[in-house]
Amino acid sequence: MIRAARARIGRNLRRTPLLSSPALDAIAGRRVLVKAECLQVTGSFKARGGWSAVSAIPEDVRARGVIAFSSGNHAQGVAHAAREHGIPAVILMPIDAPQAKIDNTRALGAEVVPFDRDTDDRDAMGAALAEARGLTLIKPFDDPLVIAGQGTLGLELAEQAAEAGVTRAEVLVCCGGGGLSSGVALALEAEAPGLRVRPAEPEGFDDVARSLAAGEIRRNDRLSGSICDAIVTPQPGALTFPILKRLCGPGLAVSDDEALRAMALAFRHLRVVIEPGGAVALAAALFRPEQVDGDAVIAVATGGNVDAALYARALETLA
Amino acid sequence: MIRAARARIGRNLRRTPLLSSPALDAIAGRRVLVKAECLQVTGSFKARGGWSAVSAIPEDVRARGVIAFSSGNHAQGVAHAAREHGIPAVILMPIDAPQAKIDNTRALGAEVVPFDRDTDDRDAMGAALAEARGLTLIKPFDDPLVIAGQGTLGLELAEQAAEAGVTRAEVLVCCGGGGLSSGVALALEAEAPGLRVRPAEPEGFDDVARSLAAGEIRRNDRLSGSICDAIVTPQPGALTFPILKRLCGPGLAVSDDEALRAMALAFRHLRVVIEPGGAVALAAALFRPEQVDGDAVIAVATGGNVDAALYARALETLA
Structure with a gap:
């Protein structure tokens, strides 16, 4: 289904680049590759x-x-x-x-x-x-066709990681309901089994991490109050969770401040605009290095639609 | 020499993407394609x-x-x-x-x-x-090897414009000493003769536009005072100017405020970070449509190294 989705998408959407910067590598203490999906048509995956x-x-x-x-x-x-x-x-x-x-x-x-x-x-x-x-x-994540579409990012990533010489790494994916994480995990299982997805979420809204730890679905206590609004959902999906459970490593969670700092570092060193919910994976790569394994880590920057005022707040973390 | 430079560069540098957005097309009144060279290694061409x-x-x-x-x-x-x-x-x-x-x-x-x-x-x-x-x-622009290196952007652009179905268009290039403009113009002359370079500069520092209009080299009156510092040079180069004169259309100039507005629109609609000097070509595409010919226009966003405070000022133009 993922390959069929890629064929239907054809050249109507973009193959987004895999970016890197020595400065980010130095912060994380390992090679950091960023799938800049914020450059996708409409600004997100x-x-x-x-x-x-x-x-x-x-x-x-x-x-x-x-x-x-x-x-x-x-x-x-x-x-x-x-x-x-x-x-x-x-x-x-x-x-x-x-x-x-x-x-x-x-x-x-x-x-x-x-x-x-x-x-x-x-x-x-x-x-x-x-x-x-x-x-x-069209459901946001709990639909096989939607999961297959998000999985096309995983097909690209398998190719791009191989081109970059990376065949074994953890792939941190900003995670709401799990559509992208599960689709990418399925694609990587088939095309790049040395790459393993780990969902990344905002602290306090880490239903996926808690669900993975418990082995069964856990809900978030609340649904508002995070600047990472794009990835706040009540709970993992009925279709996505079994895939996540089978294929993903433990979830990671970062603070709003860490998401803002990751946005600012992407501004300075990658020159791409990432929204808070799209920055939690990069934030985890940069600020939770002890929770990640391997010589290289891949972070998916899932979106770049952010209001100017909030972006200016992120830039203040560089001062 | 440009093809040889491309071979030496190999995969050490990036093939930067050609981006677009319906919102920018609507502002310019024609299709706008942006060569996002701000995503190049080191953040510029x-x-x-x-x-x-x-x-x-x-x-x-x-x-x-x-x-x-x-x-x-x-x-x-x-x-x-x-x-x-x-x-x-x-x-x-x-x-x-x-x-x-x-x-x-x-x-x-x-x-x-x-x-x-x-x-x-x-x-x-x-x-x-x-x-x-x-x-x-290593001179900044007036050196055949440097011009050839910058020209590799033109080789990519010829391929990418053809992939996008654009074979006739003006290519607006942010211009300082003319190394990039002349290199790209030479590459396009060979590979995509329907694409014509037009240099873009900050108002008050438009030595290239005035030189092209006069048919001989003109100097800038001053060398500081523009936020587009990256492309302020005393005058076109001895090697670059004859190339520009032979191959380029008339120069365009935009105000600092227009450069800031173009940066903000690239933030919102393309999710890439452009510095002021790297935004003058996009600004000319968006805000000088009457000075541009054709159904499509290509703007080269030459760099993305900008201090956070100045970037925040650009974002204020969205309010």
């Missing part, structure tokens, strides 16, 4: 899952449109795929999503419907809208 | 010329080391090439160069010697040091 899912819908059904709920990156991924396929997209977005993500989603031609992530049941809202308009729901 | 020149020195001479004068990007390019070749590098840097560039140059193992760009004669200082220590001087 979600364009992969969105394209994979939208392109697989039978044409007559697809014509009625798609619906998704998202704090922003999945929204843009689905909106982009819908626009490129010439179909309507309705996106339910939390009212506290970064303004840049709301603006970008609207700019991609989607209809944005706001919801409150503490009080509204987004699943019920989405299902009702989907039924009323005949829209196909 | 200068790594190309540095590698080309250092790698071409006979080994016994090269072993004594190299010397360069630079506001920062050429410094890092030469320092990087020297370190990778295992030889010493001495870099003369202006006292008002951005701290990040000075720090990065030192981090690359180079010895930094400061000079005042208004009162010191950097050429004389460099020549004296070179003679005393047996160092080979």
